[in-house]
Amino acid sequence: xxxxxGFFLSQSVRDFKNHxxxxxxxxxxxxxxxxxxxxxxxxxxNLNRVVDSIYADIDVTVYLxxxxxxxxDVYKKIELRLKEDSVIESLKFVSSDEALAKxxxxxxxxxxxxxxxxxxxxxxxxxxxxxxxxxDVKSMERFVAGLSRIDxxxxxxxxxxxxxxxxxxxxxxxxxxxxxMVLIGVGVVFIIYNTVKITIHSRSTQIEIMKLIGATNxxxxxxxxFEGIWQGLGGSLLSVGILYxxxxxxxxxxxxxxxxIFSGMRFEFLDPFTIVSILGGGILLGICGGGISTAKFLRK
Amino acid sequence: MIQLxxxxxxxxxxxxxxxxxxxTVKKGEFVFLTGPSGAGKTTLLKLLYMAETLSDGQVxxxxxxxxRLKKRSIPYFRRNIGVVFQDFKLLRDSNxxxxxxxxxxxxxxxxxxxxxxxxxxxxxxxxxxxYRDVPENLSGGEQQRVCIARAIVNSPALLLxxxxxxxxxxxxxxxxxxxxxxxxxKGSTVIVATHxxxxxxELGKRTLHIxxxxxxxxxxxxxxxxx
Numbered sequence: 001x002x003x004x005x006g007f008f009l010s011q012s013v014r015d016f017k018n019h020x021x022x023x024x025x026x027x028x029x030x031x032x033x034x035x036x037x038x039x040x041x042x043x044x045x046n047l048n049r050v051v052d053s054i055y056a057d058i059d060v061t062v063y064l065x066x067x068x069x070x071x072x073d074v075y076k077k078i079e080l081r082l083k084e085d086s087v088i089e090s091l092k093f094v095s096s097d098e099a100l101a102k103x104x105x106x107x108x109x110x111x112x113x114x115x116x117x118x119x120x121x122x123x124x125x126x127x128x129x130x131x132x133x134x135x136d137v138k139s140m141e142r143f144v145a146g147l148s149r150i151d152x153x154x155x156x157x158x159x160x161x162x163x164x165x166x167x168x169x170x171x172x173x174x175x176x177x178x179x180x181m182v183l184i185g186v187g188v189v190f191i192i193y194n195t196v197k198i199t200i201h202s203r204s205t206q207i208e209i210m211k212l213i214g215a216t217n218x219x220x221x222x223x224x225x226f227e228g229i230w231q232g233l234g235g236s237l238l239s240v241g242i243l244y245x246x247x248x249x250x251x252x253x254x255x256x257x258x259x260x261i262f263s264g265m266r267f268e269f270l271d272p273f274t275i276v277s278i279l280g281g282g283i284l285l286g287i288c289g290g291g292i293s294t295a296k297f298l299r300k
Numbered sequence: 301m302i303q304l305x306x307x308x309x310x311x312x313x314x315x316x317x318x319x320x321x322x323x324t325v326k327k328g329e330f331v332f333l334t335g336p337s338g339a340g341k342t343t344l345l346k347l348l349y350m351a352e353t354l355s356d357g358q359v360x361x362x363x364x365x366x367x368r369l370k371k372r373s374i375p376y377f378r379r380n381i382g383v384v385f386q387d388f389k390l391l392r393d394s395n396x397x398x399x400x401x402x403x404x405x406x407x408x409x410x411x412x413x414x415x416x417x418x419x420x421x422x423x424x425x426x427x428x429x430x431y432r433d434v435p436e437n438l439s440g441g442e443q444q445r446v447c448i449a450r451a452i453v454n455s456p457a458l459l460l461x462x463x464x465x466x467x468x469x470x471x472x473x474x475x476x477x478x479x480x481x482x483x484x485x486k487g488s489t490v491i492v493a494t495h496x497x498x499x500x501x502e503l504g505k506r507t508l509h510i511x512x513x514x515x516x517x518x519x520x521x522x523x524x525x526x527x
Contacts, residue, residue, distance in 0.1 A: 214378035
């Protein structure tokens with residue numbers, strides 16, 4: 001068994017040396033397939049990070065009617081009602097004085113206007129942080145609609161009401177990316193099929209001889225499977241390298257623009273598990289290619 | 301050892317290659333197949349190593365009816381048969397050593413055993429110094445000897461040779477026949493298809509003369525050759 005594996009290994013390495021262009025073409029195709037898959041993953045991975053960062057910024061502010069303070073019966077009722085809601089992570093009461101102090105600090109140009117008014121026009125409020133997994137548009141709409149009906153609440157405000165529009169745009173981007181992926185995927189499959197056809201032709205005589213001498217199907221397949229492993233490994237490693245180059249280019253040239261829109265946003269490369277998955281997928285593709293190219297002759 | 305019962309072979313397009321062939325070859329026999337080109341010699345050999353399927357009749361080898369042999373059993377069946385192909389059928393990308401060693405590798409033999417046996421057989425065919433060469437660097441006669449070495453390396457129970465001396469000079473042809481005799485002496489059945497009447501006469505072995513797909517004569521030495 002092990003001596004056969006050693007033979008398959010040496011055969012596959014020798015075949016690489018004897019037919020470098022044939023193998024290189026397969027490596028390039030596998031690399032292309034892995035690259036397309038990888039770039040989509042890279043895109044999706046960073047898009048999810050953008051979405052997460054947007055969700056993290058979503059706050060709900062509940063403005064209370066005048067004269068409601070912590071300790072009041074109405075306030076207790078509101079607090080109790082909010083704490084019962086499973087979507088809430090934390091609550092923070094902001095008194096009208098605190099709100100005014102914050103306003104004065106952040107908007108010093110308007111201090112005179114406040115002084116002119118004579119009294120504090122800002123209401124007390126409760127700042128609500130939502131749990132991460134409940135920060136989707138529908139949950140929030142439902143939550144806000146429920147809040148509006150509570151006695152003692154004057155108004156409800158969600159920071160970032162542009163989010164709805166953003167998610168609509170995101171859905172469109174995903175659809176376009178999906179269509180492009182399918183089209184490129186069909187193209188790659190077509191190229192792989194044709195390359196396998198050429199490979200089959202180059203191997204037909206060799207396979208016929210092996211069969212006539214008494215080799216079993218598995219013994220014939222062995223070297224081709226090993227070749228597939230090399231091709232897959234080579235192709236997927238190449239694709240990860242190109243992906244990293246693309247990632248570095250985007251990071252150096254576009255990250256600044258993105259962080260302007262999404263503060264603190266950074267492009268990240270694929271995590272180790274995904275990289276290993278791409279390498280595994282490439283190897284699997286190579287093994288399938290080797291298997292398909294021999295199977296036709298082994299069926300005879 | 302080998303029994304053929306009313307075997308017919310018709311190729312696609314209606315070309316009759318063999319007609320109602322019945323014969324028996326005993327274990328350890330040395331048989332020549334003679335006849336003109338297109339007589340059916342190669343087809344008969346191909347039926348024996350199952351490179352062709354018969355159209356009608358029965359072929360029994362090693363006690364097994366080839367028509368009833370399961371597809372997955374064919375490789376194991378072929379391992380008992382060494383074949384010297386007319387067109388050599390050498391692995392183009394493998395050198396002389398690896399071509400011959402392949403027949404042992406499929407049997408899962410150990411490296412040390414393979415190395416020793418392959419070199420022994422290459423010495424027998426006079427190619428021990430060319431073991432690193434690939435087939436394209438060898439002459440036709442040398443390629444034929446590689447093919448012979450591969451056919452005999454695992455001491456098969458049945459050795460089939462299709463025109464094994466076709467590309468050889470008289471000296472090498474005699475050497476090859478000597479090797480076949482050695483293999484035969486060790487108990488293997490040998491069937492050789494050839495045009496070389498002089499060689500057949502000299503050896504005085506059983507000869508089956510085939511013409512137009514039929515066995516016309518089955519004799520130690522053909523009458524027409526003697527005249």
